[in-house]
Amino acid sequence: MNRYEIHLKDIERILLGQAPPIFLLEVFFRALVTYTLLLFIVRWLGKRMTGELTLMEMAVMVTLGAIVSTPMQVAERGILQGLVLLLCAVGLQRGISYLGYRSHKIENLxxxxxxxxxxxxxxxLRVMEDDRISREQLIAELRQQKILGLGAVERVYLEATGTFSVYQYDKKQPGLPLYPKGDEVIKEEGQGMIKPEPDFDACVNCGAVKQKSRAGACKNCNYDQFTTAVV
Known part of the structure; x- marks a missing residue:
């Protein structure tokens, strides 16, 4: 389209584009057929596509969205072309899933x-940096699990789907307090959940705990700022 053909008062072109008004009916039909095909495709991909997605599954979903947009809107493109692309994308995903089932290396990749x-x-900290997970992001996740002391946590895994799996000790240990700054009332009153451990300090950077009588920087991350640990 040339510059002289663009006019802000051309409401018909802005609303309908350069296609005739009857094309709106065709767009409705195209969208109906494409949406129905997409439902069958996603159903064929399995129930995993309706849950938490892995990196590859997310890529497949984005690809499917890009594929179906053109047949629904562009008059010069037919629905069958989009269907062929959908089948190719699904076949590739199913093939990679099968190879992953047969090989752990391919599955991990x-x-x-x-x-x-x-x-x-x-x-x-090094793993968190590699996966671009900030301390505040992880602390917020632990608070959602009603954990206010890092010493209660035995393991936290970031799963391939992007979700966190949290495992706690049967008996709480002294650890870094996880409540927000300024909310000292939780520390003072305990709320029945946590209480200060005056004999232990926790590194505010990594959460490693040391006895208060021991001076010096954190042996785990070499940080030199501490706070009273909580249980």
Whole structure:
């Protein structure tokens, strides 16, 4: 389209484009057929596509969305072309899933593997940096699990689907407090959940715990700022 053909007062072109008004009826028919085909395709892909998605499954869903948009809107493109592309994408996904079922190496490559975020009440800072997970993001997830002390956490895994799996100790240990700054009333009153451990300090960076009588930086991350641990 040339510049001289563009007019802000051309409401018909803005609303309908350059296609005739009857094309709106065709768009409705195209969308109905394409949507029905997409429902069958997603159903064929399995129930995993309606749950938490892995990286490869997310890529497939984005690809399907890109494929179906053109046949629904572009008059020069037919529905059968989109259907062929859908079948190719689905066939590729099913093939990779089958190879992953037969080989753990391919499965780890395409699906990803869990990452250890917290080990024995201590943040695994290097792993968190590699997976681009901030401390505040992880702390917020633990607070949603009603955990206000890092010492209660034995393991936290970041799953391949992007969800967190949290495992707690049967008996709580001293650890880094996880409540927001300024909410000291929780620390003072305990709320029946946590209480201060005056004999232990927790590193505010990684959460490693040391006895208050021991001076010096954190042996785990070499950070030099501590706070009173809680249980």
């Amino acid at each position: 395409t699906q990803g593997r869990p990452s250890l975020m917290v080990k024995d009440g201590v943040f695994q």
